[in-house]
Amino acid sequence: MKYLHTMVRVTNLEQSVDFYCNKLGLVEVDRSEVPQGRYTLVFLAPPGQTDIQVELTYNWDPEAYTGGRNFGHLAYEVDDIYAACQRLKDKGVVINRPPRDGRMAFVRSPDNISIELLQKGTPLAPAEPWSSMPNTGVW
Amino acid sequence: MKYLHTMVRVTNLEQSVDFYCNKLGLVEVDRSEVPQGRYTLVFLAPPGQTDIQVELTYNWDPEAYTGGRNFGHLAYEVDDIYAACQRLKDKGVVINRPPRDGRMAFVRSPDNISIELLQKGTPLAPAEPWSSMPNTGVW
Numbered sequence: 001m002k003y004l005h006t007m008v009r010v011t012n013l014e015q016s017v018d019f020y021c022n023k024l025g026l027v028e029v030d031r032s033e034v035p036q037g038r039y040t041l042v043f044l045a046p047p048g049q050t051d052i053q054v055e056l057t058y059n060w061d062p063e064a065y066t067g068g069r070n071f072g073h074l075a076y077e078v079d080d081i082y083a084a085c086q087r088l089k090d091k092g093v094v095i096n097r098p099p100r101d102g103r104m105a106f107v108r109s110p111d112n113i114s115i116e117l118l119q120k121g122t123p124l125a126p127a128e129p130w131s132s133m134p135n136t137g138v139w
Numbered sequence: 140m141k142y143l144h145t146m147v148r149v150t151n152l153e154q155s156v157d158f159y160c161n162k163l164g165l166v167e168v169d170r171s172e173v174p175q176g177r178y179t180l181v182f183l184a185p186p187g188q189t190d191i192q193v194e195l196t197y198n199w200d201p202e203a204y205t206g207g208r209n210f211g212h213l214a215y216e217v218d219d220i221y222a223a224c225q226r227l228k229d230k231g232v233v234i235n236r237p238p239r240d241g242r243m244a245f246v247r248s249p250d251n252i253s254i255e256l257l258q259k260g261t262p263l264a265p266a267e268p269w270s271s272m273p274n275t276g277v278w
Contacts, residue, residue, distance in 0.1 A: 001164050001218070003184075003191040004257060006145045007211030025140050045142075052142040052191055057211055068207030070250040072146030072196055084140070111209040118143060 005043065005053035006074060008113050009065050013040060013058040015110045020044050020054065023091045024076075024107075024115065025084070029053065046076065065111050073106070073114035073139070081105055081119040082130060098133035102126055106139035114139045144182065144192035145213060147252050148204050152179060152197040154249045159183050159193065162230045163215075163246075163254065164223070168192065185215065204250050212245070212253035212278070220244055220258040221269060237272035241265055245278035253278045 010016035020026045021044065029050045030043040038060040045053045054074065078084040081099045088107055089095055097106035102124035105117045149155035159165045160183065168189045169182040177199040184192045193213065217223040220238045227246055228234055236245035241263035244256045 001185045001223070002216040002259075003188055004214040004216050004255075006213055007255070009209055009211055046140045049142055055211070055214070063208070065209035066207045067209050068205045069202070070148055070204035070206050070252055071210035072148055072194070074145055075143040075194070077141040077143050079140070113209055116143075116146070120141075 003052065005055040007055040007057055008109070008111065009057045009059065009063075010109075010111050011062065011065055012110060013042065013056065016056055016058075017042060017044075019093070019110050020056070023088050023093055025078075025087075026054065067112045071113075073116045075116040075118060077118050077120045079120055080124070081117055082124060082127060084117055085130065094136050095133065096136050096139040098130045098135070099124075100126065100131050100133065102130075108137075108139055142191065144194040146194040146196055147248070147250065148196045148198065148202075149248075149250050150201065150204055151249060152181065152195065155195055155197075156181060156183075158232070158249050159195070162227050162232050164217075164226075165193065206251045210252075212255045214255040214257060216257050216259045218259055219263070220256055221263060221266060223256055224269065233275050234272065235275050235278040237269045237274070238263075239265065239270050239272065241269075247276075247278055 026044040027047050029045050033040045040058045042056040043053045085095050085105050099105040103119045107115050165183040166186050168184050172179045179197045181195040182192045224234050224244050238244040242258045246254050
C-alpha cells in the first residue's frame with residue numbers, strides 16, 4: 001500500500017490555496033472541478049515530493065468546518081525554520097507556536113488545520129525575534 | 140520542504156496499533172514513550188514507504204477525541220481493494236463505504252479517523268459481496 005494524501009475541507013478555495021502555496025510553500029499539482037457534484041478538488045504537495053499530497057476539498061455549497069481533537073496536525077520538515085516562519089509572518093500568518101527552540105513551530109490554515117514545521121537536522125541556535133515570542137492561541 | 144506525517148490522537152494505543160497495523164496494513168517504524176509529558180508517540184507507515192508516516196499520539200491522561208469536518212481523511216492506494224477490504228472485514232472492521240465500483244472504499248479508525256482506500260491503476264471489475272453491499276454510517 002502507498003500513502004496518497006490527507007484530505008481537508010476548505011471554506012474558501014482561493015484563500016486556502018494562497019495559504020498552502022504562497023505562504024506555506026506547497027505547490028499545486030492537480031485540480032479538478034466537478035460541477036455535477038458541486039465541488040472542486042485541489043491537490044498540493046511539497047516541491048520535489050509531488051506524489052505526497054494534501055487534497056483540498058471545496059464544496060460549492062457553503063458549510064462551516066469545525067475542528068475535532070482526533071485529528072492533530074500535518075507536519076513538514078523545512079530547511080530553515082526561521083526563514084519559513086518569517087515568510088509566513090510577513091504574509092500575515094500568526095505563528096501560534098514560535099520556534100523558540102530553533103526546532104519546532106505551529107501555524108494554522110484558514111480552516112484551523114494545525115500545521116507543524118520542523119527544522120531539518122540539528123536545531124538552529126536560538127535567535128530573536130523567535131526566542132522571546134510568546135505563544136498565540138492554540139494549535 | 141518535505142512531508143513528514145499526519146498526526147492523530149488515539150484513546151487506546153493498543154487498539155489503534157492493531158487497527159492501523161494488523162488490519163489496515165501499516166507498519167510501526169518508531170515509538171517513543173515520554174513519561175515526563177505523560178504521552179507515547181507511535182509512528183506508522185506503509186511498508187516500503189517508511190518516511191511517509193502517521194503519528195499516533197497517545198496521551199496517558201484520558202480524553203475524549205471528537206471529530207471535526209475540517210479534516211477529511213487519510214488516503215492510501217492498495218494493490219487489490221477487494222483483498223484489503225476482505226482483510227479488514229474478516230478482522231471486524233466495518234466497511235462504511237464498500238468498493239462497489241472496484242475503486243474506492245472508506246473505513247474508520249477506532250477514533251473515527253476516516254481512511255480512504257483507492258485501487259491502484261484501473262478499477263477492478265465489480266464483484267460480490269461488494270457490489271451489492273450498502274453503505275454503513277458516515278465516513
